[in-house]
Amino acid sequence: MESAACRRRASDAEQSSRWTYIATAECELVIVKEEPEGGQCGVSEAAVAEGLYAGHEVKDEVVIGPELTQQQGVVFSMQNTVHRLEEGTCRSKPEGSADVAPDSTHTCPGDGPRYNRSPEQQHGLTSCFVRLERLPVGDLHRGKPCSSMQANPSASALQGSRDQGQRLSSNMSTLPAGDQQNTVRRLEEGTCRSKPEGSADAAPDCTHTCPEDGPRYNRSPEQQHGLRSCFVRLERLPVGDLHRGKLCISMQANPSASALQGSRDQGQRLSSNMPTLPESDQQSAVDKTEVDPCQLQPAGGAGAAPECTHTRPGEGPRCNMSHDQQFQLRSCSVRLERVLMEDLPRCDTCLVIFHLTVCDKSVERINQWNSEKLPIYEPGLDDVVKRCRGRNLFFSTDIAKSIQEADLIFISVNTPTKTIGNGKGRAADLKYIEGAARMIADLATSNKIVVEKSTVPVKAAEIIMKILRANTKPGVNYQILSNPEFLAEGTAIVDLVEAERVLIGGEDTPDGQKAVQELCWVYEHWIPAKNILTTNTWSSELSKLAANAFLAQRISSINSLSAVCEATGADVSEVARAVGRDSRIGPKFLEASIGFGGSCFQKDILNLIYLCECLNLPEVAAYWQQVVSLNDYQKTRFTRKVIESLFNTVSDKKIAILGFSFKKNTGDTRESPAIHVCKTLLDEGAKLHIYDPKVEKDQMLYELTHPYVTSEPESVRKNMEIHSSAYSAVTGAHAIVLCTEWDEFKELDFKKIYEVMMKPAYLFDGRKILDHDALLEIGFHVQTIGKRLLKGVFYIVNDNVKCRKVVQLSEHKDIGLDGL
Numbered sequence: 001m002e003s004a005a006c007r008r009r010a011s012d013a014e015q016s017s018r019w020t021y022i023a024t025a026e027c028e029l030v031i032v033k034e035e036p037e038g039g040q041c042g043v044s045e046a047a048v049a050e051g052l053y054a055g056h057e058v059k060d061e062v063v064i065g066p067e068l069t070q071q072q073g074v075v076f077s078m079q080n081t082v083h084r085l086e087e088g089t090c091r092s093k094p095e096g097s098a099d100v101a102p103d104s105t106h107t108c109p110g111d112g113p114r115y116n117r118s119p120e121q122q123h124g125l126t127s128c129f130v131r132l133e134r135l136p137v138g139d140l141h142r143g144k145p146c147s148s149m150q151a152n153p154s155a156s157a158l159q160g161s162r163d164q165g166q167r168l169s170s171n172m173s174t175l176p177a178g179d180q181q182n183t184v185r186r187l188e189e190g191t192c193r194s195k196p197e198g199s200a201d202a203a204p205d206c207t208h209t210c211p212e213d214g215p216r217y218n219r220s221p222e223q224q225h226g227l228r229s230c231f232v233r234l235e236r237l238p239v240g241d242l243h244r245g246k247l248c249i250s251m252q253a254n255p256s257a258s259a260l261q262g263s264r265d266q267g268q269r270l271s272s273n274m275p276t277l278p279e280s281d282q283q284s285a286v287d288k289t290e291v292d293p294c295q296l297q298p299a300g301g302a303g304a305a306p307e308c309t310h311t312r313p314g315e316g317p318r319c320n321m322s323h324d325q326q327f328q329l330r331s332c333s334v335r336l337e338r339v340l341m342e343d344l345p346r347c348d349t350c351l352v353i354f355h356l357t358v359c360d361k362s363v364e365r366i367n368q369w370n371s372e373k374l375p376i377y378e379p380g381l382d383d384v385v386k387r388c389r390g391r392n393l394f395f396s397t398d399i400a401k402s403i404q405e406a407d408l409i410f411i412s413v414n415t416p417t418k419t420i421g422n423g424k425g426r427a428a429d430l431k432y433i434e435g436a437a438r439m440i441a442d443l444a445t446s447n448k449i450v451v452e453k454s455t456v457p458v459k460a461a462e463i464i465m466k467i468l469r470a471n472t473k474p475g476v477n478y479q480i481l482s483n484p485e486f487l488a489e490g491t492a493i494v495d496l497v498e499a500e501r502v503l504i505g506g507e508d509t510p511d512g513q514k515a516v517q518e519l520c521w522v523y524e525h526w527i528p529a530k531n532i533l534t535t536n537t538w539s540s541e542l543s544k545l546a547a548n549a550f551l552a553q554r555i556s557s558i559n560s561l562s563a564v565c566e567a568t569g570a571d572v573s574e575v576a577r578a579v580g581r582d583s584r585i586g587p588k589f590l591e592a593s594i595g596f597g598g599s600c601f602q603k604d605i606l607n608l609i610y611l612c613e614c615l616n617l618p619e620v621a622a623y624w625q626q627v628v629s630l631n632d633y634q635k636t637r638f639t640r641k642v643i644e645s646l647f648n649t650v651s652d653k654k655i656a657i658l659g660f661s662f663k664k665n666t667g668d669t670r671e672s673p674a675i676h677v678c679k680t681l682l683d684e685g686a687k688l689h690i691y692d693p694k695v696e697k698d699q700m701l702y703e704l705t706h707p708y709v710t711s712e713p714e715s716v717r718k719n720m721e722i723h724s725s726a727y728s729a730v731t732g733a734h735a736i737v738l739c740t741e742w743d744e745f746k747e748l749d750f751k752k753i754y755e756v757m758m759k760p761a762y763l764f765d766g767r768k769i770l771d772h773d774a775l776l777e778i779g780f781h782v783q784t785i786g787k788r789l790l791k792g793v794f795y796i797v798n799d800n801v802k803c804r805k806v807v808q809l810s811e812h813k814d815i816g817l818d819g820l
Ligand SMILES: NC(=O)c1ccc[n+]([C@@H]2O[C@H](COP(=O)([O-])OP(=O)(O)OC[C@H]3O[C@@H](n4cnc5c(N)ncnc54)[C@H](O)[C@@H]3O)[C@@H](O)[C@H]2O)c1
Pocket: 359, 360, 361, 362, 365, 399, 412, 413, 414, 415, 432, 435, 436, 439, 453, 454, 455, 456, 485, 486, 487, 488, 489, 599, 600
């Protein structure tokens, strides 16, 4: 497929002409008007006239020359900004503007008159849409050319420039877009290895920590200060922010050249009213200002402006503001932000700039999302919700309103395995997807991009498409995209913020590709463009199922080998390490366990199997079926080992279960292998004492008394006890069965535990996380996955030499000193 940058240009070019920014090699930015039908892939006549493009010439008013390269990507990333401008502009009346524009072609929704603006006024406005943003985390370590950072645009260079934002990024433009962020890192960490003008020679006392060789140069604080501006990056504002009409008042002001003169740190200058706030609050300040800029009564401001012509409803009086005050407000509304190095790894900005409303038809869930105790446990999630809820993140059951207001709608509803009817036990139940699509069709009143986020069988987007397009209202168009989610529970935030890849599939039509680019643009706020893959819709849907199938297949493969290890004396961890060292195989997802769990793997492979059966591909279906069957075998094999080791009966024995969630760092119990273990032991008459750091009591009861698990829920309730600590769960137990790899289990005092258990004390480590030698030494009988453990007995040979005699632990007999 052609590059995203090029496609974006091409799709932009299909629309009417618009403004764009072009950077010159001399670190100047010029605004030119782009004439798509004349230019090739975005080069305009004006740009050629400016001498910006070697090899391009104008013939008969048509630009002839080579296709633009990726280098211009950043330039194009600003186009939407500008585009918006022209599209909606503000409804405030700019000074000196004509009255209500009779010929206004503005398409911004909502009421109120619009005003003609002279090109100059529009130019002034463009700077409003510019936003300085800190740079995404992922790209920081590459150490690309420093030379572009030397330039510290002088005050005079800024004079007369109305669009300071552009100025600031002026020296970036000579680098390919993708590399500009790397530049930034160099700056602060090591500074540059290029010799800045007027600097001392290689710094003897250089304390720079930047790795790699080459001399470094001292920079005066001034030079360093100057460099700071390099951290600033221009970005267009997100779609969601643009229709709200919040920015109007603050956009009138166009700070004068003199206001800029003498400022070395334009970034700060632009956000001049921010530094007085604690840094962490600067963004909220921006929001607050946006919420109601017009009603601010600035210190020293005149009273309500009598001639105020703002027409937005529901607003109080507006205040006259001095030029300076306006300048301050302006920078607020525009959200010019200083780039703070310490912010970089956190990616707050990307959470702040989009307005998200999460809707669920479950009132209970939404209430939980709006409460202090969120409905799920996920590391880091509380912080994110706390920071964003009520600002740009909202949880609501008002689905109608949310659908009507949104530009993009993500369908993220559940897609469980069917439990009845055709395809029962394998096919995905798409009733929730269908329900969501019908709701959108009923409620939408404007164009929507509908994004299929749920994991679905191939061709599910067609169902959504059919429903939406069969119910389309006049003036409402839909584009349907597939954008599967690859995050894993327990690491969800990191997986989202630093996604290795984002996959977007769309229709291969101009409108489809335009929608794809809109979504790409959203992700590009924090994901490097090279990590965003675009495909057709069906490839995207299938890739999600395939990814999960591959991951699960690796686990089943290593689990199958764990059985071989136990039978032969090989150690599955060593085998996994050796095999995973082959870069073609890789080390991840080779951890043998009691079997994979979670709401996705089994469901999605079954889904794939069903698809293969429907496509009359029985051999392929059988291949993937084996991954699930092996997983069942592994769970059964482990539980059987527990029972056999305990003299083949667990009836009335007290068994402590450590861990109930399907993996560590989540409270999710869906398809947890612990359920299988517990069910089997309960069926055998055991008394279970369960502890999990994050799973609630009710959730365990729900899972173990579910009709799929037992026909005697009362008996289950009687035979299980849920504990709030591992120590209380193990007291008096015959055996411990560790089902989840929670880190805290590694820290337990097993000597203490051994003391309070029945003897012989058995421990079954289903996750291979404990120190088995130490446990054996304490006296435990230990069994684990993929390794035959030897019971060792130490005895004193002389004063300080310890010798260990090993005895195989296969015969279920307690081995004391007499047995040696
Ligand atoms: N959980 C994960 O880690 C994960 C990761 C990747 C992909 N996925 C996929 O994402 C989808 C959702 O997974 P989940 O774990 O969040 O499921 P979930 O069951 O926890 O949540 C789905 C929510 O959708 C709500 N819902 C259903 N129909 C609705 C409608 N018409 N309107 C509003 N709300 C509706 C339900 O009330 C429920 O709260 C699934 O397809 C899953 O395969 C999940």
